[in-house]
Amino acid sequence: MSKVVRAATLRKRLFTSAHKVTARCCFFAATVSLVAGFSTVHAAEKMVAKEPFSPALREPVENHLYWGDLHLHTSLSSDAYINGTKNVGQEEAYRFARGEEVVADNGVRAKLKQPLDFLAVTDHSENLGLYSLIERKNPLVVGKPIGDRYSEVLELFEKVGLREAFMTVMRKYGPMPEMPVDMQQSIWSGVVETADEYNDPGNFTTLIGYEWTSMINGDNLHRVVLFRDDADKASQIVPLSALEDPDPETLWASLAKYEEKTGGMALAIAHNGNLSNGRMFSPNRVNGEPMDQQYAEARSRWEPVYEVTQMKGDGEAHPSLSSTDEFANFENWDTTNVAFTQDKEPWMLQYEYARSALLDGLVYEQDLGANPFKFGLIGGTDTHTGLVTTEEDNYFGKFHGSEPAPDRYIEKMGKQFEPNWKLGASGLTGVWAAENTREAIFDAIRRREVYATTGTRIRLRFFGGWNFEEQDISRADYARYAYQSGVPMGSDLPHREQKSAPSFLIHAVRDLDSAYLDRIQVIKGWVDSDGKTREKIYDVALSDNRKVPRRGSAKKVGSTVDVENATYQNSIGAPELATWWQDPDFKADQPAFYYVRVLQIPTPRWTTYDAAYYGTELPEDVPRTIQDRAYSSPIWYRP
Amino acid sequence: MNLLKRMDPLIVFILVGSLLTWGVHAFGLAKGNDSVIMIDQQVLSDYLASQMNESADSLAELTQEEQQQLADRYIRDEALFREAKKLGLDQMDGAIRSRLIQSLKFSLAGNDKAAVGYPLTEEELQDYWTKNSQRYTSSARVSLSHIFFDVARHGKDVAYQMASQSLTDERIQNWLALGDRYPYQRVFNDVTEDVLAGEWDAEAAAQVFHNAEETGRWFGPVESRWGFHLIRIDRKLDSRAPVYEEIRPQLVKALLNEKREAAREQAVNEIVSRYSVRSDYSVKTEHVEKIKHVVKTGHVVKTEYAVKSEAAQ
Numbered sequence: 021m022s023k024v025v026r027a028a029t030l031r032k033r034l035f036t037s038a039h040k041v042t043a044r045c046c047f048f049a050a051t052v053s054l055v056a057g058f059s060t061v062h063a064a065e066k067m068v069a070k071e072p073f074s075p076a077l078r079e080p081v082e083n084h085l086y087w088g089d090l091h092l093h094t095s096l097s098s099d100a101y102i103n104g105t106k107n108v109g110q111e112e113a114y115r116f117a118r119g120e121e122v123v124a125d126n127g128v129r130a131k132l133k134q135p136l137d138f139l140a141v142t143d144h145s146e147n148l149g150l151y152s153l154i155e156r157k158n159p160l161v162v163g164k165p166i167g168d169r170y171s172e173v174l175e176l177f178e179k180v181g182l183r184e185a186f187m188t189v190m191r192k193y194g195p196m197p198e199m200p201v202d203m204q205q206s207i208w209s210g211v212v213e214t215a216d217e218y219n220d221p222g223n224f225t226t227l228i229g230y231e232w233t234s235m236i237n238g239d240n241l242h243r244v245v246l247f248r249d250d251a252d253k254a255s256q257i258v259p260l261s262a263l264e265d266p267d268p269e270t271l272w273a274s275l276a277k278y279e280e281k282t283g284g285m286a287l288a289i290a291h292n293g294n295l296s297n298g299r300m301f302s303p304n305r306v307n308g309e310p311m312d313q314q315y316a317e318a319r320s321r322w323e324p325v326y327e328v329t330q331m332k333g334d335g336e337a338h339p340s341l342s343s344t345d346e347f348a349n350f351e352n353w354d355t356t357n358v359a360f361t362q363d364k365e366p367w368m369l370q371y372e373y374a375r376s377a378l379l380d381g382l383v384y385e386q387d388l389g390a391n392p393f394k395f396g397l398i399g400g401t402d403t404h405t406g407l408v409t410t411e412e413d414n415y416f417g418k419f420h421g422s423e424p425a426p427d428r429y430i431e432k433m434g435k436q437f438e439p440n441w442k443l444g445a446s447g448l449t450g451v452w453a454a455e456n457t458r459e460a461i462f463d464a465i466r467r468r469e470v471y472a473t474t475g476t477r478i479r480l481r482f483f484g485g486w487n488f489e490e491q492d493i494s495r496a497d498y499a500r501y502a503y504q505s506g507v508p509m510g511s512d513l514p515h516r517e518q519k520s521a522p523s524f525l526i527h528a529v530r531d532l533d534s535a536y537l538d539r540i541q542v543i544k545g546w547v548d549s550d551g552k553t554r555e556k557i558y559d560v561a562l563s564d565n566r567k568v569p570r571r572g573s574a575k576k577v578g579s580t581v582d583v584e585n586a587t588y589q590n591s592i593g594a595p596e597l598a599t600w601w602q603d604p605d606f607k608a609d610q611p612a613f614y615y616v617r618v619l620q621i622p623t624p625r626w627t628t629y630d631a632a633y634y635g636t637e638l639p640e641d642v643p644r645t646i647q648d649r650a651y652s653s654p655i656w657y658r659p
Numbered sequence: 660m661n662l663l664k665r666m667d668p669l670i671v672f673i674l675v676g677s678l679l680t681w682g683v684h685a686f687g688l689a690k691g692n693d694s695v696i697m698i699d700q701q702v703l704s705d706y707l708a709s710q711m712n713e714s715a716d717s718l719a720e721l722t723q724e725e726q727q728q729l730a731d732r733y734i735r736d737e738a739l740f741r742e743a744k745k746l747g748l749d750q751m752d753g754a755i756r757s758r759l760i761q762s763l764k765f766s767l768a769g770n771d772k773a774a775v776g777y778p779l780t781e782e783e784l785q786d787y788w789t790k791n792s793q794r795y796t797s798s799a800r801v802s803l804s805h806i807f808f809d810v811a812r813h814g815k816d817v818a819y820q821m822a823s824q825s826l827t828d829e830r831i832q833n834w835l836a837l838g839d840r841y842p843y844q845r846v847f848n849d850v851t852e853d854v855l856a857g858e859w860d861a862e863a864a865a866q867v868f869h870n871a872e873e874t875g876r877w878f879g880p881v882e883s884r885w886g887f888h889l890i891r892i893d894r895k896l897d898s899r900a901p902v903y904e905e906i907r908p909q910l911v912k913a914l915l916n917e918k919r920e921a922a923r924e925q926a927v928n929e930i931v932s933r934y935s936v937r938s939d940y941s942v943k944t945e946h947v948e949k950i951k952h953v954v955k956t957g958h959v960v961k962t963e964y965a966v967k968s969e970a971a972q
Binding site: 081082084085111127179180181184217222223455479493494495496497498500527529532595596598 | 705708716764806807835836837838839840841842843844845846848849857858908912
C-alpha cells in the first residue's frame, strides 16, 4: 500500500466518527420501548396510522427475489443478554437490517452495504426478555421471586460463570421460578407490536417469530417459529417454552391450536441437526416410538423448510456420508452436541445432515406413504448480536464476545464452547415472491420457493419440467415460460406424460458486491431398485470455458486469494452461469430429488480478513479461504 | 519520653510516620506491594473463576497436589502480569487500552433516562423537527419494466439496433418475450435513483428519472453497464416530506438517541478537561480548549479537529 493511501485510510478510521458526533447517534437507542406500556410517550405514538401499502402495477409472472434472515437474536434472548448483547434490541436489529447505521455492543458503528428486504427476530421464548427487565429494574419483576432469583444469577454470573451461578441459586432456593403468564404476555405484546411498527409492506417486511429451544440431554432440537400474521393475531398467544416439554410434536400441536384460535398461520423451522447427536432426523419420535404416517404428515405440514446453514456449522452434507463430494467438507461442526456435553459418534451423522435426511425421506415415503423430510432449504445467521452480518469482510460474530476485536478468533464462543474462529459468516435466505409483504414471504416459505446461501447474495433460479429445451434458457422470458410449463424450486415435478427424462433450467448470477462464480452443480438423490438410497453430483455449468467431463469431477477453478493482504480478484470465475440440464440417469420407477449448489470462486475467509486487519497470526487449522455457496430447495420426482 | 516531649509535635508525627511506612514496606505488609505475591484460598478461587472459567467452588475439588500446581501457575501469572505492568506493556497494547476505554465509556452517563431529560417536551421535538426535516424526506421512486439487449452477446452496434427496432415493433405488447435474458430483475418496484444507479450506472439511472413523468410509454434505448434497455415507467412516486404527526414517533427516538449520545460525549469531555495538554501542535491545544468550552456551555459542537490536524501534518 502506498504511503498516501495508508495515511488516508488511517485518517478515515481515526476521524470519521468524530464528524458524526451530533448527527447520527443510535447508541442507547430505545430498547426501553420494547416492552408495551413501558413509556406513555411510546404508547401514544402508536396511534398514528401508517400510510397504507399500495403495490405498484406489475406483472408478477416472474416473481421477485427478496433477501433476509429468518433467525436472529437480540438483547431479549437470555443467552445473548448475559453474553453482553445489551444495547442492540429488537428495534436496533430491524433498523440495522433495513440499512440504517447502528452501534454494535462493542461500540463500533455498523451498517450494511446492502439492506435486507425482510427479517424475523426470533428471540428464545424461554425467559424471553427477563434479564433486560431485571437490569432496567422494571416494576414487572422487582420484588417478585423470578426477578430476585434471576438477578442473583446475574450477579453471580460475572464471578463464577453461568452454570455455577444457576447451581448456587438453585441450591439456596430450590428450582428456578417460572415466568408468570402476565409477564410473558406483557413482553410478548411488546415484541409483536415492535415487529408491526417496523413492518413496511413493499419495502421491508418483519415476520413475527420466536425460537423454541428444545434440548434433550444437550442435543439440539431447536425450532424457529414464524407467523404470517400481525400483532392482533400473534398477541393472542404467548410463545411456547421448551422447558415444559421438549417434544416437537407438542410444538406442532400448539401451532395448530394457534391457527384454530386466531384463523392465522404459523410454521416451524428446525436448525443445527449437526449438533443434535443423531436426533434431528431420527427414525424415532421423541417418545421413543418409531415414526408413523401421522408423524410424517405432521412434520412436513409444520416444517416445510430446514435451516441448512448458519454460524454454528453448515448442515448440507458431511464428507463421511458423501465420500465422492469434493465440496462436502465445508464449515462442518461435527465433534459434539449443542451443549458440548457429549461427543459425536459416527452413526449419528446420517440423522444430522440435510442431504441424508432428504434421502431417508424418499424411503419413508415408500414405506409410510408420507415424507417427513420433505423440506426446502433456507439459511439463517442465529446471530446473538442483533446484527445480520454474513459477509466474510464484514462479520460481527455470534455473541458480543465474537464481535470484531484482535483476539476474538481464539476466544471461546460464549466463553465456554468452541473457539470463535470456527464460526461461519453464514447464512441468508433468498425468497421468490410476488411482493415484499408478510403474506407473500410466508407463503413462499410454505411452498418452499426459497433457498439458502452461506451469506453471499447469489441470485438463483431453478425450474424443472418435462419439456424444457436447451434454447429455453436463452429466452428473455425464460422465467415466465418456466413458471407456465414447469415448476420452481420446492415443488414436485408435474405428472409425467411424455417418455422423456426431466429437464431443468438453472440460472445463477453473482452477488454484485462479491465474488464471481465457479460452477453450478445439480445434486440428485434417489432410491434404487434395491431400495437403497443413492446420490450423485453433476457439474452442469462451469466458468472459464472448462468442459464438463464425462466422468469424474471438473477441473478446479483455482484461487486468486492473497492471504497475507486478504484480497482476491474476479479474474477467474464467471459473473453469470445459465444452463439447461437433463438427467442422463433417469429411471421412471425410482423416486428422486434434485437440488442445485452454486459455488463462488475462493475468497478470504472472515478470519483471514481479521488476521490481515489486526496483524494477528492464525492457528494452522483455520481455513484461509472459503468458497461461499447457494443451495436451492429441491424439486422432487415421485413415480 | 522526655526527648519526645521536647520535640516539636510535627517532627514526631513525621518521624513516626516514616518509620511506619518504612516498616510496612520492609516487611511487605502493604497491600499491593509489588514484590510480594499473596496467596490464600480466596485468591485462588477468584483466579479459577476469572482466568480459567471454572467455578470458584471447584477449588475444593482439587487435590493438594493440584492446588499446589494451581498456586504455582497463579504465581507465575501474577509475577508476569506485574512485571508487564511495570514495563508499561499495558500502556502500549492497543487491545488492552481499547478494552479499558470501552469499559469506562459504557459506565458513563447516557444509560439513564432521567439524566438526559426524559420525557421530551413537545417544544424540543418541534425544534428538532424543524432542524432535521430534510433527513426524513423520502427520495423519489419509480416502478419500471425493461426489455434488455445484451451487448456481450450481440456486440454494441447490433444490440443498439435491435433495441431501437423493438421500440416500434408491435410485439412490444408482449414485451416479456422480447430481447435477451437479463441477469437480474426485469420489473423494478419503487426503486430510488441511487439503487438503480448501483445496478445499471449513474447515467442510465439519471436518464430513467429524467423520463419518469410519463407512465405507460416505452422509451429508450438507454445504455447501462449491461447493455441497452427499453424502459416503461409504471409508476412514479415523488419525493415526499412527511408531516410532523406522522413522523413524530421516529423523531422521539432520534432525539432521545441524540441526547443520550450528547450526554455521553459530555461525560467524556468532562474527563478530558481534567487533563492539561502540552504539545508542539497548536491544533491539539485548540481542540482541548474547544472541549473545555463545550463542557462550560453544555453545548456539543462539531469539532473541526480532523480537518485541522490533517492540515497540520
